[in-house]
Amino acid sequence: TLATPAEKITIRVALLPILDGLPIVVAQQEGLFKKYNVQVELIPVGSAPERDQLIAAGQADAMINELTSVMFLNKETPQVQAVRFARTATTDQALFRILAAKGAGIQGVSDLKGIAVGVSQATVIEYLTQRLLEQQGFQAGEIQMVSVPKIPDRMALLASGELKAAMLPEPFSTLAEQQGAIPILDDTVAPEYSFSLISFRKAVIDQHPQVVKGFLAAVEEATQRINADPQKYSTLMVDQKMVPAPLAESFRVPTYPLKGVPTADQFADALAWAQSKGYLKVDLVYSDCVNPNLLP
Amino acid sequence: MSRRNLLLAGLALLLFWQGIAMIIRQPILPPPSRVGVVLWEEITRGALGVHFLASLWRVVASTLLAILTAAPAGLVLGQSKRLNALFSPLIYLLYPIPKVVFVPVVLLFLGIGDLSKITVIFLILFFQILVLVRDQAMGLRPELVLSVRSLGAGRLALFRFVYLPASLPAVLTALRQSIGTAVAVLYVAELFATQKGLGYYIYLNGSALFNYPAMYAGVVAMSLLGLGLYFLVDGLEKRWCRWQIVS
Amino acid sequence: MSRRNLLLAGLALLLFWQGIAMIIRQPILPPPSRVGVVLWEEITRGALGVHFLASLWRVVASTLLAILTAAPAGLVLGQSKRLNALFSPLIYLLYPIPKVVFVPVVLLFLGIGDLSKITVIFLILFFQILVLVRDQAMGLRPELVLSVRSLGAGRLALFRFVYLPASLPAVLTALRQSIGTAVAVLYVAELFATQKGLGYYIYLNGSALFNYPAMYAGVVAMSLLGLGLYFLVDGLEKRWCRWQIVS
Amino acid sequence: MIEVEGITFAYTPGKPIFEDFTWTAGRNEAWVILGPSGCGKSTLLSLLAGLVRPQRGVIRVDGQLLTRPRPQTGLIIQDYGLLPWATVRENVRLGLRIRNFYGADGIHAPRDYQPTLEVEPWLERLGLLSVAEHFPGQISGGQRQRTAIARTLVLNPDILLMDEPFASLDAPTRDSLQRLVLDLWVERGLTLIIVTHVIEEAALLGQKILLLGHPPNQTAHVIENPDFLHPEYRDSPAYRDLCRELRSRLEAL
Amino acid sequence: MIEVEGITFAYTPGKPIFEDFTWTAGRNEAWVILGPSGCGKSTLLSLLAGLVRPQRGVIRVDGQLLTRPRPQTGLIIQDYGLLPWATVRENVRLGLRIRNFYGADGIHAPRDYQPTLEVEPWLERLGLLSVAEHFPGQISGGQRQRTAIARTLVLNPDILLMDEPFASLDAPTRDSLQRLVLDLWVERGLTLIIVTHVIEEAALLGQKILLLGHPPNQTAHVIENPDFLHPEYRDSPAYRDLCRELRSRLEAL
Numbered sequence A: 001t002l003a004t005p006a007e008k009i010t011i012r013v014a015l016l017p018i019l020d021g022l023p024i025v026v027a028q029q030e031g032l033f034k035k036y037n038v039q040v041e042l043i044p045v046g047s048a049p050e051r052d053q054l055i056a057a058g059q060a061d062a063m064i065n066e067l068t069s070v071m072f073l074n075k076e077t078p079q080v081q082a083v084r085f086a087r088t089a090t091t092d093q094a095l096f097r098i099l100a101a102k103g104a105g106i107q108g109v110s111d112l113k114g115i116a117v118g119v120s121q122a123t124v125i126e127y128l129t130q131r132l133l134e135q136q137g138f139q140a141g142e143i144q145m146v147s148v149p150k151i152p153d154r155m156a157l158l159a160s161g162e163l164k165a166a167m168l169p170e171p172f173s174t175l176a177e178q179q180g181a182i183p184i185l186d187d188t189v190a191p192e193y194s195f196s197l198i199s200f201r202k203a204v205i206d207q208h209p210q211v212v213k214g215f216l217a218a219v220e221e222a223t224q225r226i227n228a229d230p231q232k233y234s235t236l237m238v239d240q241k242m243v244p245a246p247l248a249e250s251f252r253v254p255t256y257p258l259k260g261v262p263t264a265d266q267f268a269d270a271l272a273w274a275q276s277k278g279y280l281k282v283d284l285v286y287s288d289c290v291n292p293n294l295l296p
Numbered sequence B, C: 001m002s003r004r005n006l007l008l009a010g011l012a013l014l015l016f017w018q019g020i021a022m023i024i025r026q027p028i029l030p031p032p033s034r035v036g037v038v039l040w041e042e043i044t045r046g047a048l049g050v051h052f053l054a055s056l057w058r059v060v061a062s063t064l065l066a067i068l069t070a071a072p073a074g075l076v077l078g079q080s081k082r083l084n085a086l087f088s089p090l091i092y093l094l095y096p097i098p099k100v101v102f103v104p105v106v107l108l109f110l111g112i113g114d115l116s117k118i119t120v121i122f123l124i125l126f127f128q129i130l131v132l133v134r135d136q137a138m139g140l141r142p143e144l145v146l147s148v149r150s151l152g153a154g155r156l157a158l159f160r161f162v163y164l165p166a167s168l169p170a171v172l173t174a175l176r177q178s179i180g181t182a183v184a185v186l187y188v189a190e191l192f193a194t195q196k197g198l199g200y201y202i203y204l205n206g207s208a209l210f211n212y213p214a215m216y217a218g219v220v221a222m223s224l225l226g227l228g229l230y231f232l233v234d235g236l237e238k239r240w241c242r243w244q245i246v247s
Numbered sequence D, E: 001m002i003e004v005e006g007i008t009f010a011y012t013p014g015k016p017i018f019e020d021f022t023w024t025a026g027r028n029e030a031w032v033i034l035g036p037s038g039c040g041k042s043t044l045l046s047l048l049a050g051l052v053r054p055q056r057g058v059i060r061v062d063g064q065l066l067t068r069p070r071p072q073t074g075l076i077i078q079d080y081g082l083l084p085w086a087t088v089r090e091n092v093r094l095g096l097r098i099r100n101f102y103g104a105d106g107i108h109a110p111r112d113y114q115p116t117l118e119v120e121p122w123l124e125r126l127g128l129l130s131v132a133e134h135f136p137g138q139i140s141g142g143q144r145q146r147t148a149i150a151r152t153l154v155l156n157p158d159i160l161l162m163d164e165p166f167a168s169l170d171a172p173t174r175d176s177l178q179r180l181v182l183d184l185w186v187e188r189g190l191t192l193i194i195v196t197h198v199i200e201e202a203a204l205l206g207q208k209i210l211l212l213g214h215p216p217n218q219t220a221h222v223i224e225n226p227d228f229l230h231p232e233y234r235d236s237p238a239y240r241d242l243c244r245e246l247r248s249r250l251e252a253l
């Protein structure tokens, strides 16, 4: 169904240079947004804090983020809503990976017991590390983490052996592996915990639901185009600076998820984790944080 | 700095803050009253005190380190036209480089402990102090130097009896600037491999948890940390630079 | 600053860099030769020139803005004990706050354009300059002030004919510090809503693309940007502070 | 007319330099202030110039209460107070630039002031032309002193307060400047107040001599010297007697 | 013994203050340097003190080439050069502290130097005890000058170079300090070189008088004054004649 928005507004998307954004970029470049009658402006941002600052200041309307981030933003009043998956892990495609430093003597998962894993605290990275290790039978005291929020710092520490292990997102985990780190565990073993989201400010959804629908319809079509012929988009992926330079040649365009949103169970699990960590002291309602009604 | 003025300044700031908060009415700038409540809770029940102490130690250590190395270096450069001509291109090349990009390299050499955090702050402060003290020492009245040389002073004694005391006010200024900068830089330096410190606290609450009242509580704590150190410097000035105050 | 010394400093830095690079042998610190090649490519074929110009404009604008507001304010505070007593608590409370936390508020008011980036840099420079110029103005020899007052000078004329020229060296020092800081701060200010600027370039290549040679090419460009501006300040000093150089 | 009425002034509480001190100088009189080092001569000039205020008592100039520097009062301070960043010419121009800056407002510049920056005649008269482009750090002690004198004289003051203005000048220059000041005094009806240490100078320049003693100064000791302008005064017995008297009174302090 | 051999010195190229200038002062002589303002007197003292180096020619002290300040030479510069951040007592102690700092190394302090910080006798002798805790910004011009004198005298120099050391002192203080310096000269076999502007002072203090003229100075004009120490010299016709001669020679320059 073609959406026909009531008024013309420009959706401003704060976009990090990460793989998850490829469908949006494709939709923009191939005129899909125009086709669905939405105007989109892509605002480049350097890092997650800057992205969140733009959203908080109302200077951007949409972004790619994670469920924990959505929950924290909505802790008092609903501010943003997740409207669609951006990327998901599957049983054969990892989003995140725990790697061990070269020479740290870690061969398998069981060696991670009691080892401090470098993570970015209070993000999906910490959540996923915890859940993956629990799933591997780790007891509470055996899971250790140390906070190193910036990916380059984590990579450097891993490379130097300062950190014995670290959780890294793709494609950086591939890069670390190329540089000698040893992959230990990834989210293909439990893909249900691992996904990123397209989120909108709630105000935009409330005022212009049709526009958002149009936006998601365009993304859907872009996703289909990518999945149909991934290699066609590999130059775009490199041009858009979505993969580290050393991987520019070898990295493959991943498969992107079709329309969908996190389930109430996935939401409840993440919420339980955030509460258990003390990051959230309130209860949140699924429908405040996830809005499944805008999908095409 | 009288208590009354301090109170006044605090009040004015709070009013201003309240005003802005009322204008924008957004969670990213909670009103001071809410922040006050959270601040109190975080101090009494939370761990803000621990964060505060961790940061205090890092700021003091790095500032001392920077002053103790950069001030003498600045004095030496300010004293010797030749050395200054030799080193100033180096300074001018290094100063504008954002030291943050060296964090990974520093981590490589110094590990993830406190030392690397202190080093990062130190690197940022060093050049700032160096340039200030050097410029100040260069501006010394030449007749002072001549008269003391005529009393038998060589380079070392000139350094000790003229350049050093003459630069004390500049060093104190540098100290003031450094405190401001060092505290602000915590926000960068306390991001890696630590769970203590106001920088960490602000980042976690502001950028990961979006708990803005708690973040601002951290900001207020930082401001107070700086203020306390400023009091110290003003005390030192009263002691060391009596001549500037009296005359 | 002679050409020879500049060359020497450059060479020494390159040697040092090469040494460290050879010791750690890690991609995060490529040797200067590789960076040199990339630098050349990025200038001639890439867009490094555009990034450079964007950053230059932001640095110059924010530094000028900061100098033009903070230096007079510092002079006024340095001149008046009363005003200083009133305002210094405010300064001491505000200076240590990392201005980065105000980015959202700045964005709210000024939008995502260049103005907000310039404002962030400006906020960071302002206090640094203020404290320096104020301290310098406070240290003025009282007999100078007396003698000029006896020529009929009131507050304004004292400001114009004594405090202003007396603080010029301090202002130039402040300018030097500001350039260093401003360029370094680009790294923070150019991270949002822009695809131009050396800060963005370094971040992108260092933190997203892991293209370390390109990142260091950006760092070198920053260093050169700072260096160029320093040359300018030294030129100004030669013009404005002839008395300090001659005597 | 300068009236000092019962002033008390102390830098540090408890040790007043002047205590209930009263003294009057008439219009167009030439005074010399004499006294041991540290007795308060420079302090008195600062008080008369309006740069410091007495803790008690008042000072009136031409009947008006003195609360801030008068534009028509010229002061030459003991260590010159030249701006180190300005050349000799710029230093001499400084007072004029300040007046031009404010305009003839009667507070900072006399009401009848005509804006000008003309200082060459004074530079020439004081032998400063050859160093006009030098900075204070580059000239000799005597040249500095002459710069300070020129800076004040260009302003055409009606009261001239001079703190040891000739101390660093060689004898011929000193003589000629003394003559210059006395000429101005006669021509323009100046009120002249000069601090000096040289007894002979005091006798030659002072129509009246104010003798200060060790602080606190409570009374003004005044010595009259009516013949001081007489052409042959320097060789007269009256001059020698006065010098001797001054010397012995100073030694007795 | 000070030998100045054919020196040339200029601050700015092309305008030398001294040009091929030769002059010798014997050990234990008392010299006065006299000359118009800006003629190079202070410059000559700086040269003799080893603070500046001539562009051509050499200066020898006791046969040794002068390349840096000698520890046994005392210099009092024209504007005192007191440290503004040190009290009067600390300023007077400064030279001693510098010597203690280096120890008796023969370069910065004489080989026979005994570490001490004792300055009270000098403070008392120069009447500075009451302001010993003041900073230079808080004392009178004469007190500053006496501080500078004390600072040099505590070091027990064998050559004493003084640039208008008594210019800001009242007559009795000046007399007593002149006497003090002459006493030291007699007792300790000092070599004394004093710059002054006061012709009478030159006649009373100078065993020999060096007359400098407008730069460039090429020859040393020396006037002998052998009787200067005679008790009744001040009232003798020889004194008056010398003063008259000096005056006329200065005026002729």
Ligand SMILES: Nc1ncnc2c1ncn2[C@@H]1O[C@H](COP(=O)(O)OP(=O)(O)OP(=O)(O)O)[C@@H](O)[C@H]1O
Residues within 6 Å of the ligand: C247, D131, D134, D137, D138, D139, D140, D141, D142, D143, D168, D170, E011, E012, E017, E035, E036, E037, E038, E039, E040, E041, E042, E043, E044, E078
């Ligand atoms: N740093 C300097 N740079 C350039 N010229 C200088 C400098 N210092 C002094 N002069 C010039 O050198 C000449 C000699 O100066 P000097 O101070 O030796 O004179 P002086 O004989 O001591 O005079 P006075 O009796 O006035 O103190 C003067 O004409 C002065 O202008």
Ligand SMILES: Nc1ncnc2c1ncn2[C@@H]1O[C@H](COP(=O)(O)OP(=O)(O)OP(=O)(O)O)[C@@H](O)[C@H]1O
Residues within 6 Å of the ligand: B247, D011, D012, D017, D035, D036, D037, D038, D039, D040, D041, D042, D043, D044, D078, E131, E134, E137, E138, E139, E140, E141, E142, E143, E168, E170
């Ligand atoms: N700022 C100050 N603070 C405290 N005491 C001061 C200050 N200035 C001057 N004095 C003291 O006040 C007294 C008078 O000083 P003043 O300068 O008036 O003396 P003077 O008569 O001019 O002496 P001289 O002939 O030595 O110049 C001195 O004893 C001095 O120590």
Ligand SMILES: [Mg+2]
Residues within 6 Å of the ligand: D041, D042, D043, D078, D163, E140, E141, E142
């Ligand atoms: Mg005086």
Ligand SMILES: [Mg+2]
Residues within 6 Å of the ligand: D140, D141, D142, E041, E042, E043, E078, E163
């Ligand atoms: Mg001289």
